[in-house]
Amino acid sequence: YNLIFNYSFSLKSLLYLLRLTIFVSFFIFPPQTYIKNKITKKFFFLTIMANIGFSYLQYFFWPDSTIFKSLHWDPHLNRLIGTFFDPTFTALIYLLFLIFLFFNSSLSNKTKTFLIIPTYLAISLSYSRSTMLTLLAVSAYTSKQLKKGHIFIFSLILILISLILLPKTTGEGTNLQRTSTILAKIRNYQQAIHLFIKQPILGHGYNFLPQAKQQSNYYQPQSHSNSAFDSSLLTILTSTGLVSFSLFLIAIIKEFKQDSLLKKNLYLAIFVHSLFANSMLYPWVIISLLFLST
Template sequence: MLFYFLFYLTFLLFSLGQLGRFSLYNQQINFYLYEIFLGLLLIILFFKYRLEPLKEVWKKYKVIFVFILILFTSLLIGFSQYTLFENAVGSLYLIRLLLYLGYWGYLGYWIKKSPGSKKTIKTSLNIFVVLTVITTITQYLLYPDLRNLFYQGWDPHLFRAFGVFFDTAIAGTIYGMIFLFTNQLIIKTIFLAFLVLSFSRSIYLSITIALLYEFIKKIPRLRPAERDFARNDRGGVKKITIFFIFFLFLILIAPKPAGEGVNLTRTFSIVSRLKDYQEGANLFIKKPILGYGYNRLRYVRNIQDSHAGASFSSSYMTVLVSAGLIGLISLIGLISQIWKHSKNARVLIVFLGTMSLFDNVLLHPFILFLAGVLFILFDR
């Protein structure tokens, strides 16, 4: 009973988003309430199953261990060039990543060994979905202006849907993941609307590519032996087409009261990202093999008072600079392995992989947590 209580509580606290965040040392150290209970769940599962889940992960995803080893090596190299505090903060990013990857492995093993666990996860996910609907609608109607938190490092979003996540890219990614996962028409429609109201063009592009992938995958086969299968897929093609047309319609009618944020032809964010990529490329050239260490980027970039100081506007660039070319290759290898073993979840990989070109979503704790649940549910 305690385990199930902690599981539901973890999802409940996860639904708080940034409201459940605690920051220390001028935002250099951040953690979320739900991560405390996530750690407790992982400890309980570890004592229950010992190393068996890790053995299962090793069989299918050896590259995960290679990826972690490379990140650790990148952090170890150059250790003497930074203060003890800076190294400690950098190490916390790696520890957090280990927490989430461990959670993926043990959660998947728990579902495999406990027949009723899938129902528990779905119920927890439904709680998160309902609370996200409530908080997003409340935020959009009653708190559409985030400019008063600009001094804390948040972007000054105005008349955009960001819920309790305070970031349209992260919020939009979460909305997109739920949209792609659920089969419930009402939920799908609501989250598509939220996605549109984020006014994030990178989200628009990513969801378009994901829908295009699904469309191509479901195009009826022409060979006679596959005609029956093709008939079953025609309905899927029609649904995707309808949702895409509805998506375009929502973009056209979405209210755009005021502000540059809702202007889809804005150029400021494009210029800002290009500068960010250029900075990352310049840093990469100086240390191309193993980078500066995962994750010391806030000290390398000398951005110590921002919640986003430890990343670039791309997960790939973040890994490339912090762990070098070897780190990026191992990350791509990890994504390839997940693609190979998660056939039903490939649309999520397409969506997240595309979105990660424009924002650091793959390594964000909210995305890591939710993706772990959805990847497992997609393929079971």
Template sequence: MTILDKLSKYLLILFIFSLIPAAVFRIPIFNLSGFIYPSDFLAGLLVIPNAINIIQLRRYYSQIKLVRYLLLLYAAFFLSLFFSPLKMTAVERGTAMMYLLRFIAYTSVIFTVHKLYSKDIISLRLLKITFLISTGIIAFFGWIEYFLYPDLRNLYYLGWDPHYKRIFSSFLDPNFLGLFMVLSLLLVLLSKIRRYQKWILGALFFFTLMFTYSRGSYLALIISILFYFIKTHTTRSILVIILLIGITAVLLPRPSGAGVRLERLFSITERLENWKFGWKVFVNHPILGVGFNTVRYAKVLYQYPQDNLLASHSGAGLDNSFLLVAATSGIIGLTVFLMLLFQIYSHASMLIKASLIAIAIHSFFVNSFFYPWVMVWLWIMIGITMKN
């Protein structure tokens, strides 16, 4: 094991543990238009060993289709930003470029994982345990937050949505936390751990998920679990899971606040308006879109009605990852993105296929594919797939 390999191993473990602080610790850049998180810093450090070995690795990785599509996606995003029709200041363009660099850093972790996994420097078991410890801590602190600090309305001025009486933990967003609990449940279900550990972790993740009141996360769980049971020919369990989710949803407490009403319609209306805007941008700029991560500035141009637009975190994206790619990088970026996902799915294990389906379903309601901590999970798992 070389010094670089040892350094990469420890950085990768820290990268997974950076899920725990998630959105709580951040450094503002460019006048609140963007932030740097601990995971960003670690992702940047993980790029260094790969950059040092780039010449040695170039010939090998150029033969892998997944890598080709990923490089094409980088190119599509860069070109969309370079030829953006929007009039942006240097700071705004720099902010957009920072997010592109973040995406490149997070996705390039596949090379580190593949190298360490292929050399048996790091094992799948170690990665799974590290993920379970991290998500277990996140869920635990979520319950502390739920009882001691369940109100995000006083942080609205910082750009956070005003969630109330929902578990959001260190993510400060119940929708993304819900997806993470789905991924954690899939990991527990498909991992070889002791039965009592499965029950304890499964219960922790399941009830944390339910108390996020995230309907998109519920649907992601149902579809991904259905996929798993159908593929493994254990269809008897499907009805049990659906009944468990349904009964728990009915019995959930309903304190004051619209966010905990599962029958709420206002969020559906807002999401439909968001989709209409994204579709309008795509239709007006179908080839290369308006530029990667320039949705916030497109909303200003199109006079999109959203409060706190320049500071709001949701103002930077669309409530659909596929529509986001189409609007910001056009049909070129969307085609490459879909081809990349198909390539990943074609060679993935059951865990990664189920996780990919869960993220894809969730991405129809929020921008899950480009959420930093979802990318930590997804691209580390994809790095393992590259061995195949």
């Protein structure tokens, strides 16, 4: 509706909507014959491991990416950002892989330990607080479902030790007590709620948030994030309105109830993480979920 009537027609918005539709269609009609192929699964597995390896190279040999500030991207210093060039999304993808390893019964305990340790260390070196909180949420849910409270206790102790031992280097990004990003997110959420109130039923349309932000003086010409908010849930709510957002939540809850514990934890991780970042709509998160959950 909003693609035609709310604002002037935009080919860019239409193409983004088409891309999202294609991604979603893979979950509705999964190409299981291809995805479940052992060679394909092994290739994706090796790709993630190689990505973690390159992330360590980036962290130790190229820790300063503040040069990208001139291109109006977030300047990260002394943080693991990987080949995705973003610590938050990189950490989430590694967390999804860690969950997959934990529930993978085909791997021996030694192999799991050998793979989980570098994966968790990579998550820690991203200094992503949202991912740490997501890990706690996932471990709490897993502990409850398996009736093994030590899983949550171990995760909590591990994270606390990590917070103490993580290098306190130059740059605000490595300061886990920083409040500037929290205040920025609060302002961002307030803007999203304000735009939602303007079009509560049908929303502003998928990828029409830049136009909506311009009308409300929220648009930042030099920013690369005008098409979304710092929360996928708020982005979807503001874009599609209350009707579509309600259907979206119903579909997620229905899918959540029917799936295995592995899939439930993968969904839970993305859902919780999406409270703090636009993770649910990030293409590489969607692709990772597709391979790890099928």
